[in-house]
Amino acid sequence: MVGFVNKTHKVMRPFQRLSVMLMLGVALPVTALPNMAVAQSFRFTSVEIEGNQRVDASTILTYAGIARGQTVSAAQVNDATQNILNSGLFESVEIAPRGNTLVIKVIEYPTVNRIDFQGNKRIKDEDLNTLVQSRSRRVFTPSLAESDAALITEAYRQQGRLAATVEPKIIRRSDNRVDLVFEITEGRVVEIERLSFIGNSEFNDRRLRRVLETKQAGIFRQVISNDTLVEDRIEFDKQVLRDFYQSRGYVDFQVQAANSELTRTRDGFLVTFNVQEGQQFRFGEVFVSSDLDEIDTAEYENAISGGLFSRGAEGGRVYSPSVVENAIARLERLAIAQGLNFVRVEPRITRNDRDLTLDLELFVTRGDRIFVERIDIEGNSTTLDRVVRRQFKVVEGDPFNAREIRESAERIRALGFFTNADVQAREGSGPDQVIVDVDVEEAPTGSLGFGASFSVDSGIGFNITFSERNFLGRGQSLAFDVNTTDSAQSLGFSFVEPAFLGRDVAFGINTSFRLTESEFTDYDTKRGNFSPFLEFPVSERGRLQARYTLAYDELLNVDTGDDDDATDTGSSFVLREEEGFNWTSGVGYTYEYDSRDVGLNPNAGVLLRFSQDLMGLGGDRRFVRSTLLMAAEAKVLNDEVTLRAELEAGSLNFITGGSTVIDRFNLNGKIRGFESSGVGPRDLNVTNQDALGGENFAVARFEAEFPLGLPEEYGIRGGVFYDVGSVWGLSNTAGGPAGLDLIDDSMRVRSAIGVSIFWTTAIGPLRFNFSEALQKEEYDNEQSFDLTISTRF
Known part of the structure; x- marks a missing residue:
């Protein structure tokens, strides 16, 4: 480390050295010790504090907890010493009585001159600086330095470097200052060599591994980070496995354990999930009931027919919680459309182990009269409040619907604008009022890309793209791209406002220009396009786009061949007649229905x-x-x-x-x-x-x-x-x-x-x-x- 000339000292043990010299029986005159009881205590009339530079003397006395004129025992002096040390401000403390004077000698902890990291390659200095709590120009404390070392070690552990060690050391400087150095030994990455399962019979290991977020080490282990062992990720994978099985009717599925062990060579982990699959269940009888006179159960049953619970050759549809959730949402929307507020749908499931079916009763009842008092949004330093708020179908004063709040939370997360979005409901100013708290953390939404591509048809190509998915925090998307290959060049620009006039209507503009000079044809083309559009939902999974298009196209450089040659060696007369340019203008629409995912x-x-x-x-x-x-x-x-x-x-x-x-x-x-x-x-x-x-x-x-x-x-x-x-x-x-x-x-x-x-x-x-x-x-x-x-x- 350049510029460090003093000897480097380890942090912990030298700073844990305590010099507490209690000279009770030595410093007092013999005449003051007529018996043993007197030898164990004394009284002083003055206090002298030595060695303090930054900490005020009165502050030290406060920590000591000893008052002038108070009779002090040896145990109390020891307690005073510990109290001053526990303040974390001093490297050593020594208390000694001199006649009627109590002398307190302290050595203050030095201040941190600078913080440095040595030996780190995988994690940059600026990233490590955000982890540690120690700061320059603040008092150095060994416990905080050790805590920082543990944080750095954990950061390496998250990258799979379980053998990483971090040792904090100091270098003494003048004026009671030190340089704090974290010496890092990164060690090798300990990867997951094998992910295996015990107890699975319906789905093999290969299929279940595709479900997990954690991956086993492969041929691209140098660039893939998910093949390292992270405890939090293992816990997430347990939930993912449960969701996978339950969505396929295995309602009794359990992850009984997830064990990890090092290989004999200690260079990899073997992770084993011990699972219990259970039996696959299907829907049995499905019906709607209610205790409300205004509910027509036949109408509500009709609302959830049409494929939700259709029966096939093997009986009812395989049970899935998502199907039940979808049915409940449909019934609640129907109730709202009929002007019935505070309606709640309770799923009641009866299990039939004999034929492995689940009877589902959807009970429609009246819920508590609870209203949304307000929606509080925090953490959106870039994104405007209205972008988050429009993901809610409820506003202040509307009836509270817990399902709608959960769906709103999913829509907020689906925006992709936030690394984390937490939506919670709490009691408001009264028992019939609810405050919805939305706590988000902004994520980067813009990107500038430089790319390369290759295809057999187009050859080698290069492109530059710029995109911003949350333009000016308004939720608008903006994109610009330039592409060039051996046979074509193109420019493109697009802009989309997803909530035009505050409604669930997207307004956008697409413009493009493309020039082709393909080696597969004996002509070139130019095309330009300007197309504004509106897009909106027309059903649960259907959307309709209406657009206007103004287009320009030109066919050029058609090979005319030799006009004097009766056999002609050029291109077809069809292409020759089509050479030139055209303007077109018109309207169009696109309907799309998509149930994938x-x-x-x-x-x-x-x-x-x-x-x-x-x-x-x-x-x-x-x-x-x-x-x-x-x-x-x-x-x-x-x-x-x-x-x-x-x-x-x-x-x-x-x-x-x-x-x-x-x-x-x-x-x-x-x-x-x-x-x-x-x-x-x-x-x-x-x-x-x-x-x-x-x-x-x-x-x-x-x-x-x-x-x-x-x-x-x-x-x-x-x-x-x-x-x-x-x-x-x-x-x-x-x-x-x-x-x-x-x-x-x-x-x-x-x-x-x-x-x-x-x-x-x-x-x-x-x-x-x-x-x-x-x-x-x-x-x-x-x-x-x-x-x-x-x-x-």
Whole structure:
């Protein structure tokens, strides 16, 4: 350590040295000791304090607790010494009587000149400074230094460095000052070598490990921190396991123990969860009852029908607490819609062990008349109060609903603006009043990213992105990006206000510009787009977006070939006629229904998206563009295998004008096994047989993802897929140099099969596709391998 010249001293034992010399029988005159009782006590008339520089003499006397003229015993002198030492201000204390004078000699603790850390590489000095309580220009105390060392050790323990040691030492300086040095030996990371389970039969270890936040060490152990042992994370994993099993009907599931032990070489942990699964239960009889005359139980039972508790071949739906919560929420919303306040729905469950079913009675009753007095928000130093407050559907003066408060808390956490959001209700000014306290901790919401990407189609690319999810603390999102690859350059800007005019309506603006110079085509394109929109919910999981679009597109640099050559070596006459620019203007909408991750079935989800754009409010052409996407995903065989199916289709219908290759559909990214612009109608009578696209397309994709039996820490899974589809239809089929009707734009089906390797890496998920085309045309361009990788740094 540069500049330290004095000898370094350890902190604890030298500072615990106490010099307490009580010379009671030596310092007093013999005449003052006529008997033993007198020798054990004395009385003084004055006090002298030596060695104090910062601490006032009266303060020291107060700590001593001895008054002038008081008869003092040896035990009281010892107590006075301990009292002064316990103040934490002195390194040593010595009390000695000199005749009628009590002399108190002290050595004050030095002040901290500076704090330094040595040996640390994994944790930076500034981070360690925020941990320790010792501060420069404050009095040094050994106990505080030891406490700081323990805090630093715990910080290393959280990183899995259980062998880390921290030793506080001091270096003496002039004027009773010291430099406080924490000598750190970081040690090696002790990772979790194996996560295993005892007592599980329905789900194997590999499936349960995917549930846990804690991970076992893998090939990316140098950059993944979740493979270290953290006690708090283990406790969280216990709750995650309970939620996983209970959502699948195992209501008796318990984590009986979670044990961790060091390996023999003491370089890794073996963590074992001892679980008891129990039996899987299904819903039995489900009905609604009430003690309120205004409740029509048949109407309320109808409100929770339609799939919530539907019965299949094996009986009722597998029991899940989320299904019960969803049913209760529906009934409470129905009661509020009918003007019934303070209604509470109590779930009453009857267990039938014989047939492993749970009968559910939803009892609708009147709750206590409690009102929301106020909502207090603290900790939001950046985010405005109204951003948090609008997550509540209740306001001051409304009836209190505990379920609504819990849902509001979840919505606050889902914003992503806070590292922690705690919502609690407490009694207000009266027993019928409740105050809702919201305590949040701000999280960083902005990011500036520099990235690189690679794909077989686009080659190497670079991008710069800036995003802010909580612009000016208003909850607005702002994003800007610049992307460039070997074949395209693009700019994009977007802005979204999620609560337009204070309502659950999002207002946003999307703008973009894109220039393509693809090696797969003999022409270039330019496209610009300006699109403001409004988006709002229309059902529990459905949303509708309405938008206006002003677009500019240009087809340029089409190869015209040699006009004197009768056979023509350029591009199709279709492309030549389409070269130029167009303005389009119109309105559109998108409806989306999404039950993935939030549906009633934790193992399945569906996505439905339908869009239409009606262009013709000004501009050069009038047409209708329609697209449809339907997707479903389900996990089978105890969640080991994931099945996915997607159907996508689109259609262009022109009223005036004609389509261009920029408008028309292609199957890029929609069907595997073929190159970009590798399928579809094309002019075979010219040299540049570019795919012309089509005004209609339809594609179906099916795939399965499954484990390969490799160690889970490798993060490698396998998959198979089958894609089938077609793109067809042209308004102008006059190709070739003579402009004859020569282009085949009929619906010709293409299909491909393949296998995939999914690899979860530290830089993101990678996917390797190995494809083989089954149905194709001679002029199609196949692609047997595809890899997509994207990394941000």
